[in-house]
Amino acid sequence: MRAAAGPAPEVSPRPPRGRPLDRSATIRSHRTVLVAVRTETTLHRILDVLPVFAGDPRVELAFTVVPGSDFGGRLPAALDRLGTVHLPWSQAVRTRFNLALAASPNGPLHRLRAPLVLVPHGAGFNKRLAGGRRGSGDEPDASGLSARQLEHRGRVTAAAIGLAHPDQMTRLATACPKALPRARIIGDPCLDRMLAGVRWRERYRAAFGVRPGRRLTVVASTWGPRSLYGVLTDLPGRLLAELPYDDHRVALVLHPNVWARHGEWQIRHWLAGELAAGLVLLPPEEGWRAALVAADCVVADHGSLALYAAALDRPVLLTGTGDGEVVAGSPLTDLAALAPRLDPALPLRGQVEGVVADHKPGSLQRACDRAFSLVGGSTGALRTLLYGMLELSEPPGEAVPPAPPVPRPARETASALLVRARVTPGTVRLERFPVSVRELAPRDCEPPSDTPPSGTPVSWPPGGGGGAAARGRIWSPTRTAARTCVPRRTRRCC
Numbered sequence: 391m392r393a394a395a396g397p398a399p400e401v402s403p404r405p406p407r408g409r410p411l412d413r414s415a416t417i418r419s420h421r422t423v424l425v426a427v428r429t430e431t432t433l434h435r436i437l438d439v440l441p442v443f444a445g446d447p448r449v450e451l452a453f454t455v456v457p458g459s460d461f462g463g464r465l466p467a468a469l470d471r472l473g474t475v476h477l478p479w480s481q482a483v484r485t486r487f488n489l490a491l492a493a494s495p496n497g498p499l500h501r502l503r504a505p506l507v508l509v510p511h512g513a514g515f516n517k518r519l520a521g522g523r524r525g526s527g528d529e530p531d532a533s534g535l536s537a538r539q540l541e542h543r544g545r546v547t548a549a550a551i552g553l554a555h556p557d558q559m560t561r562l563a564t565a566c567p568k569a570l571p572r573a574r575i576i577g578d579p580c581l582d583r584m585l586a587g588v589r590w591r592e593r594y595r596a597a598f599g600v601r602p603g604r605r606l607t608v609v610a611s612t613w614g615p616r617s618l619y620g621v622l623t624d625l626p627g628r629l630l631a632e633l634p635y636d637d638h639r640v641a642l643v644l645h646p647n648v649w650a651r652h653g654e655w656q657i658r659h660w661l662a663g664e665l666a667a668g669l670v671l672l673p674p675e676e677g678w679r680a681a682l683v684a685a686d687c688v689v690a691d692h693g694s695l696a697l698y699a700a701a702l703d704r705p706v707l708l709t710g711t712g713d714g715e716v717v718a719g720s721p722l723t724d725l726a727a728l729a730p731r732l733d734p735a736l737p738l739r740g741q742v743e744g745v746v747a748d749h750k751p752g753s754l755q756r757a758c759d760r761a762f763s764l765v766g767g768s769t770g771a772l773r774t775l776l777y778g779m780l781e782l783s784e785p786p787g788e789a790v791p792p793a794p795p796v797p798r799p800a801r802e803t804a805s806a807l808l809v810r811a812r813v814t815p816g817t818v819r820l821e822r823f824p825v826s827v828r829e830l831a832p833r834d835c836e837p838p839s840d841t842p843p844s845g846t847p848v849s850w851p852p853g854g855g856g857g858a859a860a861r862g863r864i865w866s867p868t869r870t871a872a873r874t875c876v877p878r879r880t881r882r883c884c
Contacts, residue, residue, distance in 0.1 A: 419450035421780045424477075424487040424504055428456040430468060430646035430674055432493035435511040438579040439491065441792050442773040446785055451475075454482035456497035461650040468675065488780055495539040495547070505549035505779060509772075510534060513578065513694035513701075514554055514761045515561065516722040517715055532717045537566035544568075550775060552576040555763045574775055577768030578761075579791060580679070581701055585766060587683045587793035588702070594684035597797050598639055598670055605686040606639045607742055610678070612693030613647035618709050622734055623660075624830055625689070625709075630667040631831040632739040634821040635807055639670060641681050641799075645693060646674035667824030668804045677797035687746050689732060692716050697761050700725055700754035705745045707732040721761035728754050737832045 423443070427433040443449045453476040455465045469476045477485070487504035493511040515532040519539070531538070535558070540546055546569045553559060553573050563570045587594070600606045609626050611619035618625065619642075629640045642661070649657065654673075661671060672678050682688065682698055687705045690696035692712030699706050706729045716722050730745055732738070764771055770789040777784045806825040811818050823831065 417447050417450070420448040421450070421488040421782060423449055423451050423780075424482060424485075424490040424502065425451055425453045426456050426482070426490055426492040426497075426499065426502065426506075427453060427465060427469075428459045428492070428494045428497050429461040430464060430650055431461075432511045433465065433468060434646065434675060435493040435509065435580065436491060438583055439493075439509055439772055441579075442769060442776055442789060448782060449780070452477055452482075452487075454479055456492070456494075456499065458497045461647045464650050489776065491776075495534060500542040500545075500547045506547060507550045507552065507776065507779065508540075508548045509552040509576065510554055510578075513581070513697040514721055515558060516692070516694070516697075516717055516720040518717055531565045532561060532720070535562050535565040537568070540566045540569045546572060548572060550574050550779065552772070552775075554578045555761060557760055574771075575763060576771045576775060577764030579768040579772060581698060581762055582766055582768045582791040583794055584679050584683055584698065584702060586791045587680060590680075590793055590796065591683050593796050594680040594794075598641060598681065598684055598799060599801050600639050600684065604637055604639060605633075605746065606641060606681070606684055607633065607687045607689065608641045608643060608681050608685040608699075610643045610682075610688060610690040610693060610695035610699070611645060611648070612691055612695075613645035613651070614715070616691075616710060616712065616715060617645070617648075617693070618689070618691035619644060619648065621710060625734065625738075626661070626669055627664045627667070627827045627830045628738055629689075629742070630664055630669060630824055631827040631829075632737060632823075633742065635668065635804060635824055636822055639668070641670035641672055641685075643672050643678040643681060643695060644674070649674045663826045665802050666804065666826040668802055670799045670801055672797070672799060676795065677799055679794035680797045683794070687742055689742075692722055692726075696725060696729070697721060697758065700729070701758045701762055701765075703751055703754070705749035706730075706754060707741065707745050709734070721757050724760060725754060725757035728757055 425436055425440070427436060440451065443451065451474075453469050453474045455462055455469075455476065457479055466476070483501040483503065485503065487502075490499075490502045490504040490506045491509070492499060492506060493509050495508055499506055511534075515534040517533045519531045519533040519536045533539070540548065540551070546566070548569070549572060551562070551569055551573045553562070553575055554577055556575060559570065559573055559575075562573055595606060598606055607629060609618065609629065611617045614620060626640060626642050633640065642664075644657065658665065658671070661669060665671060670681075672681055678695070682695065682702055682704065685699065685704050687707065688695070688699035689707045689709065690699060691708070691710045692715060696706060696708060706725075708726060708729045709732050711726070712722065732741055769791040773784055773789045804824040804826070807822040808825050808828055809820055809822050811820050
């Protein structure tokens, strides 16, 4: 699907000369593009854009880290892992490029010697700008649309400003009128990648260890003290404690800023019990897109992943309100009015199973219709815009977004499981729960003192053996027994 991107911004008859090609270069590209990244979040978003240049030796890319962010400390190592050529900022601002790309308007981007294209680094512009000036209404400017970010000394820094939806044009006109002529509707390349991956959903599910009949619950948290993980730090552990181990997988997605601020070692240290219980902790760079595609339920806060899950038509349970952080009237506030809310004071199992059972396809579409446009056509719109600014002909063939790769998450197998059984005349139904998070289970799930009749043979799954009949899906806090066991193929219990 090809979509019009609108007229390209005005460019000089001949693009500015890029950085000099040294004599050791094997490929002498016609154009050079600088990718300016400020945080890991902006790096991941730019990587959704760069496939438009894939396979074209006429275009050479270099990277640089924009200084000034508290969350940029891990960027050099991330760029090294990608195998990129990245220049020191001091060298990048002295070198001419044909084009520069950035996914954040923050930082001294005015110093770059190239036409700058800005793309969003989330699902629209839903967060308030911290400390930003107020517009003509009562609300502060949205982060990413404010004149404080887009202008330097009264002049708009970017040659083109990519927006995901026409409604954002109206908001930009209020917040930074000078920037409106440079706005271009480009859709959302991140969403298009996930939609391209829908056909691989079963492969993604298998990678997460989700067998047929099993469900995947994804917990998605933005960053900061008002985020899901900041407020409900024990929520992943509670889900693991309440959802039967043989029927459910739980995956956790944390915003890249959480990883940048606290570090991988600290996060894993905090989550030691949950990881021992089988939590799938996804790294910030990749895997979360596939997880949203594979999910049966998404528990999220006021971050972008809630909107992406809704656009994929996944059942969504929202936590928190985002008060003080979300712009009133934004698509996220629409989603908050439509999606059911998780009550952390109540047992979680019934809420998760209920939102899956009660989900009506398309029930959250109204919020998505205000957040995304050119659905399926973002890659084509971006390619037309960027090649127009580079004054190069577009490569032959349709611009197709690449599906997210099949992830290879580190999956721990719970080493000790608590078996709870419900006994009815002639049957014993078992459910297993990880011991390492047992203390997070609600009190009414604790085994009572009485025990069922002994001597009943029960087939033990895991991954086969007794099948669904041995993994009873009925749980009642009455007439139960519990035993801690190390998983084996078959065993007699009760």
